[in-house]
Amino acid sequence: MPQISNHMPTAELQALDAAHHMHPFTTNDELTQKGARIITRADGVWLTDSDGNRILDGMAGLWCMNIGYGRSELADVAARQMRELPYYNTFFQTTHVPAIALAQRLAELAPGDLNHVFFAGSGSEANDTNIRMARTYWQIKGQPQKNIIISRWNGYHGSSVGSGSLGGMKGMHAQGGLPIPDIHHINQPDWWSEGGEQSPEEFGLARARELEQAIETLGADRVAAFIAEPVQGAGGVIIPPATYWPEIQRICDDHDILLIADEVICGFGRTGNWFGSQTTGWRPHIMTIAKGLSSGYQPIGGSIVCDEVASVIGGEEFNHGYTYSGHPVAAAVALENLRILDEEGIVTRVAEDTGPHLRAAWESLADHPLVGEAKIIGMMASIALTPDKSARAPFAAEAGTVGYICRERCFANNLVMRHVGDRMIISPPLVISKQEIDTLVERARRSLDETHAALK
Ligand code: PLP
Numbered sequence: 001m002p003q004i005s006n007h008m009p010t011a012e013l014q015a016l017d018a019a020h021h022m023h024p025f026t027t028n029d030e031l032t033q034k035g036a037r038i039i040t041r042a043d044g045v046w047l048t049d050s051d052g053n054r055i056l057d058g059m060a061g062l063w064c065m066n067i068g069y070g071r072s073e074l075a076d077v078a079a080r081q082m083r084e085l086p087y088y089n090t091f092f093q094t095t096h097v098p099a100i101a102l103a104q105r106l107a108e109l110a111p112g113d114l115n116h117v118f119f120a121g122s123g124s125e126a127n128d129t130n131i132r133m134a135r136t137y138w139q140i141k142g143q144p145q146k147n148i149i150i151s152r153w154n155g156y157h158g159s160s161v162g163s164g165s166l167g168g169m170k171g172m173h174a175q176g177g178l179p180i181p182d183i184h185h186i187n188q189p190d191w192w193s194e195g196g197e198q199s200p201e202e203f204g205l206a207r208a209r210e211l212e213q214a215i216e217t218l219g220a221d222r223v224a225a226f227i228a229e230p231v232q233g234a235g236g237v238i239i240p241p242a243t244y245w246p247e248i249q250r251i252c253d254d255h256d257i258l259l260i261a262d263e264v265i266c267g268f269g270r271t272g273n274w275f276g277s278q279t280t281g282w283r284p285h286i287m288t289i290a291k292g293l294s295s296g297y298q299p300i301g302g303s304i305v306c307d308e309v310a311s312v313i314g315g316e317e318f319n320h321g322y323t324y325s326g327h328p329v330a331a332a333v334a335l336e337n338l339r340i341l342d343e344e345g346i347v348t349r350v351a352e353d354t355g356p357h358l359r360a361a362w363e364s365l366a367d368h369p370l371v372g373e374a375k376i377i378g379m380m381a382s383i384a385l386t387p388d389k390s391a392r393a394p395f396a397a398e399a400g401t402v403g404y405i406c407r408e409r410c411f412a413n414n415l416v417m418r419h420v421g422d423r424m425i426i427s428p429p430l431v432i433s434k435q436e437i438d439t440l441v442e443r444a445r446r447s448l449d450e451t452h453a454a455l456k
Contacts, residue, residue, distance in 0.1 A: 006040045010050040013038050024159070037411075042069035045429045045436055047416070055414045058426040058440055063233055063265045063380075064296035067340050068431040074297045074333050081332040090119065090326040099326035102335045106304055109274050109338070112283060116310035119302040119326035123264035123290035124158025126301040127227070130286055131162045132320050133303065134225040134258050137312050147182050148218055150211060150226045150257075154188045156234035157227065157262055157288070166227055169234075184218060186210045188232060189240035192373050192384050192392055204241025212251045225258035225286075230276030233265035233427065236420035237382035239375050240280070249282045258309070260286045264301070268292030269341055269430050271378035272351035279377065285309055295337045298330035346430050350378050357434045361441040362426075368445065370402075370452050379430055385422040385451075395422060405454055409447035417444060 004016065014035030023031065030036075038050035045068055047055040060066065081098060088096050103117040118133070120126040131149060138146035151157065153168035164172045165179030168188070173179055187194065187210055195203040215223050226248070232238040252259045261284035266276025270292060273279045277287070286309060290301030305313070324330070341347055349355070355378050362381045366374040372386035385402050387395050395402050403419030410417040410424075418425050428440060 006050065010038060011035065013050060044068045044070060045432045053414055055411075055416060056428075056436065056440055056443065058410075058415055058417045058428050058444075060427050060429045061296050062291070063270070063427045064291035064294075066268050066270070066292040066430045067295040067337055067344075067346065068429040071295075071297075071340065073340065074295075074336050077332050077336040078298065078329050081329045085328050088328060089323065091321055095326075096328050098328040098331035098335065102326075102331040102338075105335060105338055106289070106302075110287065110304045111275065111278055113307040114284075114287060114304045115307055116305045117302050118305060119300065119322075119331070120290075121299050121322055121324040121327070121330075122158070122301045123262075123288060124160040124163040124301075125322055126264075126288045126290060126303050127157045127163035127166055127262065128160055129303050129320060130225075130227065130260055130288060131166065133286065133305070133309065133313055133318070134260065136318065137258065137309050138224050140312050140316055143221065146221055146224050148184055148223045149182065150184045150186060150214055150218075150223060152188045152228055152232075153185045154190070154235040154238070155185075155227075155229060155232055155262075157229075158264075184214060186214050188235065188238060189244045190232075190236070190238045191241055193394075195392075200241040201243045204243035205247055207240075208244050208247035208251065211248060212255075215251065215255050215257065220255040220257070223255070223257050225260050226252055227260035227262060227288075229262045229264075230266045230280045230282075231271065231377055231380060233380065233425075234420065236423040237375065237380050237425045237427070239377050239382075245280045245282045258285045260284055260288065262288040264288050264290045265292075265380070265427070268295075268338075269347035269350050269378070270380055270427065272347070272355050273378075274347060293337070294330060294334040297337065298327075298333040299324075300327065300330035300334050341430075344431075350430050354430075354432060354434060354437065355379055358428075358432075358437045358441075361437055365441065365445060365448070368448050368452075370448050370455075379432070380425075380427045382420075382423050382425045385424065402451065402455065406447055406451040409450040409454075410443065412450075413443045413447050415440060415443040415447065417447070 018031035039047050041048045047057050106117050107115040135147045151166045155168045157163045157166040165183045168185045189207040191200045191203045261277040263275050267289050271279040285306045287304040294300050359376050362376045363374050365371050370385050372384040372389045374383045399421045403422040407419040
């Protein structure tokens with residue numbers, strides 16, 4: 001057996017990885033021909049790879065490292081909790097202190113009467129819970145036919161069969177028999193790509209009203225819930241026009257439809273408030289949480305549920321739960337993460353200090369010849385690449401070709417920036433300093449220049 005460690009040469013680790021490790025969203029050719037990038041350590045906003053490169057993580061891992069890498073307080077809490085109570089479940093009328101304390105803290109942080117938490121191990125699991133919870137809610141209330149859930153094309157809600165069905169990623173629907181029945185998708189509020197001649201405000205209203213049209217076509221007595229991310233993350237950091245969310249709220253109120261905010265990315269400070277639905281101004285009945293809940297230090301997710309839904313669901317036994325629902329180590333680590341976010345004023349800093357600094361630097365990229373629009377909310381941002389800004393035109397090459405070139409230039413410049421088609425996106429750790437923000441944007445601009453040169 002080889003002694004596998006950080007000290008092995010990169011090529012050997014890559015060969016072993018390609019031989020035995022199946023990766024999400026990766027082909028075998030990518031693993032065998034180029035090899036996976038191997039990350040060995042991380043601190044703050046900086047990753048170190050197996051060749052010793054220091055890379056600025058503009059994506060906070062997968063949008064989750066809100067407090068940054070290397071916080072030993074979380075390691076200490078995990079070790080302490082593992083010694084005291086490494087595991088117990090929360091099924092069958094049982095509980096433990098970490099789950100009690102985390103649920104209480106989340107109820108305190110969440111707005112309005114979102115006072116109850118159902119724990120899961122991930123965002124996907126939490127959204128599967130939400131499908132069953134929304135449908136069960138109407139069933140208990142005597143309306144079992146009210147079971148359709150409406151979501152959006154190009155939304156992302158996870159990778160399990162249920163959450164992948166809620167999501168509107170056509171590439172995911174093409175594999176494995178998705179979507180499950182009674183999920184209905186409407187169009188996204190992406191003005192840049194789909195707004196045509198309408199103003200952003202007109203377009204925001206028009207796209208919101210597609211929800212009302214869908215409800216009227218399907219019948220309000222058939223529709224259980226509408227689920228959406230306050231700002232689509234994996235879809236390309238699509239920030240809806242200001243008219244969108246108030247109209248969605250009105251429509252759900254008028255038709256008695258549950259509103260579910262998928263806060264897996266937007267939650268825990270990403271948009272400058274604790275939750276993205278607060279920044280974008282709407283009131284969900286259920287919120288999906290994960291990622292920033294523990295800043296990725298432990299796998300944990302959940303649903304924060306309003307009084308009315310929780311009381312109806314709890315009126316009967318909810319035949320649902322995961323072995324790791326409210327896992328004590330994950331819960332204790334999440335609680336410590338929330339303490340750090342709060343006591344270090346990280347959410348306020350995003351709203352008032354580093355967020356505005358990133359905004360000014362990011363929006364300055366709009367003068368680059370390849371950049372159509374530069375959009376930002378809090379600490380998530382995107383730029384649309386285009387050959388013709390005024391026409392908001394796509395490239396002649398297949399969508400994603402130029403975005404991929406730009407992503408590769410970013411890697412070469414030691415910056416992790418992702419591409420979604422020809423949109424470049426960032427979501428750095430919330431603790432990024434102003435100096436690191438300047439470095440991030442400088443590297444992004446250099447990568448754009450190199451992409452531009454490569455297209456000539
Ligand atoms: N919801 C949103 C908005 C997400 O961005 C993600 C993951 O990226 C998920 C749900 C799924 O979370 P997980 O990967 O923890 O299952």
